[in-house]
Amino acid sequence: MNLTVIVLFLIIVLATLIITYYAAKRTQTTGDFYTAGGGLTGWQNGLAIAGDYLSAASFLGIAGAIALYGFDGFFYSIGFLIAYLVVMFLVAEPLRNLGKYTIADMINARFDAKKVRGAAALSTITIVIFYMIAQLVGAGALIQLLFGIDYWIAVLIVGVMMTIYVLFGGMTATSWVQIIKAVLLMIGTLIIAFLVFQRFDFNIMHMFSEVKTATSHGADYLNPGLQYTVPLDTISLMLALVLGTAGLPHILMRFFTVKNAKMARTSVVTATWVVGIFYILTVFLGFGAAAFVGESQILAANPAGNMAAPLLAEALGGDFLFSFVSAVAFATILAVVAGLVLSGASAFAHDIYGQIIKKGKASDRQQMLAARYASLGVSVFSILLALMAQTMNVAFLVSLAFCVAASANLPVILYTIYWRRFNTTGAITAMFLGLLSALILVSMSPNVFSPTEGAAIFVGDPIFPLTNPAIISVPLGFIGGYLGTILSKDQDIERYAEVKVRANTGYRGS
Amino acid sequence: MSIESDYKMEYEAEKKTDFVKVAKSSSFKQLIKARKKFIVPLTIFFFIFYFMLPVLTSYTTFMNAMAIGDISWAWIYAFAQFVMTWILCIVYVKKSASFDKQSNQIIEEQLKKEE
Numbered sequence: 334m335n336l337t338v339i340v341l342f343l344i345i346v347l348a349t350l351i352i353t354y355y356a357a358k359r360t361q362t363t364g365d366f367y368t369a370g371g372g373l374t375g376w377q378n379g380l381a382i383a384g385d386y387l388s389a390a391s392f393l394g395i396a397g398a399i400a401l402y403g404f405d406g407f408f409y410s411i412g413f414l415i416a417y418l419v420v421m422f423l424v425a426e427p428l429r430n431l432g433k434y435t436i437a438d439m440i441n442a443r444f445d446a447k448k449v450r451g452a453a454a455l456s457t458i459t460i461v462i463f464y465m466i467a468q469l470v471g472a473g474a475l476i477q478l479l480f481g482i483d484y485w486i487a488v489l490i491v492g493v494m495m496t497i498y499v500l501f502g503g504m505t506a507t508s509w510v511q512i513i514k515a516v517l518l519m520i521g522t523l524i525i526a527f528l529v530f531q532r533f534d535f536n537i538m539h540m541f542s543e544v545k546t547a548t549s550h551g552a553d554y555l556n557p558g559l560q561y562t563v564p565l566d567t568i569s570l571m572l573a574l575v576l577g578t579a580g581l582p583h584i585l586m587r588f589f590t591v592k593n594a595k596m597a598r599t600s601v602v603t604a605t606w607v608v609g610i611f612y613i614l615t616v617f618l619g620f621g622a623a624a625f626v627g628e629s630q631i632l633a634a635n636p637a638g639n640m641a642a643p644l645l646a647e648a649l650g651g652d653f654l655f656s657f658v659s660a661v662a663f664a665t666i667l668a669v670v671a672g673l674v675l676s677g678a679s680a681f682a683h684d685i686y687g688q689i690i691k692k693g694k695a696s697d698r699q700q701m702l703a704a705r706y707a708s709l710g711v712s713v714f715s716i717l718l719a720l721m722a723q724t725m726n727v728a729f730l731v732s733l734a735f736c737v738a739a740s741a742n743l744p745v746i747l748y749t750i751y752w753r754r755f756n757t758t759g760a761i762t763a764m765f766l767g768l769l770s771a772l773i774l775v776s777m778s779p780n781v782f783s784p785t786e787g788a789a790i791f792v793g794d795p796i797f798p799l800t801n802p803a804i805i806s807v808p809l810g811f812i813g814g815y816l817g818t819i820l821s822k823d824q825d826i827e828r829y830a831e832v833k834v835r836a837n838t839g840y841r842g843s
Numbered sequence: 844m845s846i847e848s849d850y851k852m853e854y855e856a857e858k859k860t861d862f863v864k865v866a867k868s869s870s871f872k873q874l875i876k877a878r879k880k881f882i883v884p885l886t887i888f889f890f891i892f893y894f895m896l897p898v899l900t901s902y903t904t905f906m907n908a909m910a911i912g913d914i915s916w917a918w919i920y921a922f923a924q925f926v927m928t929w930i931l932c933i934v935y936v937k938k939s940a941s942f943d944k945q946s947n948q949i950i951e952e953q954l955k956k957e958e
Binding site: 404 | 860862863865866867871874875878882885886889890893894896897899900901904906907911912913914915917918921923924925927928929931932935936939943946947950951
């Protein structure tokens with residue numbers, strides 16, 4: 334534990350609190366709270382999306398996975414990036430044109446059914462909770478390692494920080510924390526990548542030949558199949574990654590912070606460039622860690638490889654760079670959890686309380702209060718869960734969130750925008766079938782049941798063989814929506830005409 | 844502006860705006876057709892391009908052959924995914940500008956007129 338780390342951490346804490354203070358002054362209405370009043374530019378929002386997206390799983394997890402498993406670790410980078418094409422081509426602009434604050438709003442542009450809104454809110458909350466536990470567990474482990482303080486204190490520190498941003502500064506504070514974090518993360522990653530490249534004489538060929546002998550795996554390190562030996566499991570994981578992003582509530586919520594679809598487009602394009610550059614650099618981080626830190630040291634610090642990036646920074650740039658990268662990782666987690674709290678709170682306060690219980694008749698003041706109470710509730714609940722989940726694998730929790738997003742949210746979103754016959758019953762069956770099949774299959778998977786003691790939550794043989802059930806649960810979500818629609822009679826062609834015109838022209842988008 | 848009045852305005856606008864008529868108009872149909880023609884093939888393309896990588900690496904090993912020095916074809920393909928993403932990004936932005944023109948025209952000519 335050294336002074337530089339503490340100083341840098343304090344600078345980040347202070348800077349974010351100053352942002353929150355100024356944002357709090359500008360957070361007057363519910364619209365300000367959820368969407369920063371729709372006043373962000375496309376560029377700003379693009380950076381904020383990158384800041385919201387590049388979580389601990391991306392920075393710490395992927396660097397570690399590539400360091401330990403070579404090519405197989407890079408699969409995550411590819412899946413996480415291509416997901417943006419799905420968002421860009423199919424979801425971003427219609428979503429902005431139809432919605433107001435949440436995914437449920439968008440679906441409700443077609444169906445004024447409380448049940449549908451309730452189901453959408455439920456899947457949002459489920460995804461947020463899985464994602465949040467993952468981030469908090471990661472944060473706890475990181476701070477514990479850096480400062481040698483207890484895990485529970487570490488989780489509490491992060492939890493209290495995120496609660497403060499959201500509670501007082503709403504989306505404005507959250508957005509700026511995310512923008513600053515995205516810039517810091519890119520700077521940190523570029524510096525490390527540059528130093529790694531320098532060590533390899535600025536020669537890509539040289540880098541590949543070096544890592545071929547750097548690990549215990551030898552030449553196999555550069556070939557696929559080191560970590561993922563079950564073909565169907567690999568494909569299932571890749572399916573969850575590529576389709577999940579377009580159903581992640583905290584990412585989709587960001588599209589409501591800009592004025593119109595054109596800006597939503599600029600946002601997603603900016604985010605894609607930033608995220609793409611970052612994921613290319615993960616190769617340098619991973620290879621660098623494999624070559625200059627070494628497997629045994631990475632594993633000793635954390636069995637999942639999560640400390641590979643900070644350790645690499647230490648190996649390359651000594652104490653200061655190590656402290657800087659650790660502080661960046663800390664900022665990374667803060668920005669992501671704040672975004673998560675906000676989308677979880679919007680599901681409770683806006684969808685369930687404001688629209689279902691109060692039928693959209695709550696005054697602005699009531700809505701603000703509800704939003705703040707809900708933020709507090711979501712924060713406290715996730716902190717409690719994270720305290721109990723210390724031993725859970727972070728990457729597994731995140732891929733689970735992606736799987737639920739892809740199975741429960743994406744089919745409904747796509748049907749709502751593009752399918753004329755889609756109806757209320759279909760929306761509900763799609764969401765429930767996707768959500769339940771994902772959850773049930775995971776609870777029977779090797780991540781929950783393992784024959785070896787301590788490898789999973791329970792000891793026993795897994796009933797379902799795949800670690801990620803997306804390849805089953807995503808089609809089930811689509812099939813559920815299809816069957817629910819054609820087996821029930823109700824449809825409203827007039828309403829769809831309106832949705833179609835709005836989604837495609839942006840006319841009277843909220 | 845408070846939420847309720849926002850919804851109210853929208854509701855009243857809905858009563859006036861004949862969306863069905865707009866949806867049936869030839870200019871709107873053209874826009875939808877142009878969008879489909881652009882989005883559907885490219886979406887199918889990038890999904891296939893993306894899934895080919897895990898499928899090929901899971902079921903075959905031929906991509907482990909070296910392409911350039913110690914860099915195998917699997918890595919070349921992986922980096923090609925990034926290049927593909929950026930190219931599609933640029934193409935999408937360019938194409939969307941023309942859709943913007945069309946939809947603005949529809950708003951000007953049909954939707955605004957009804958107000």
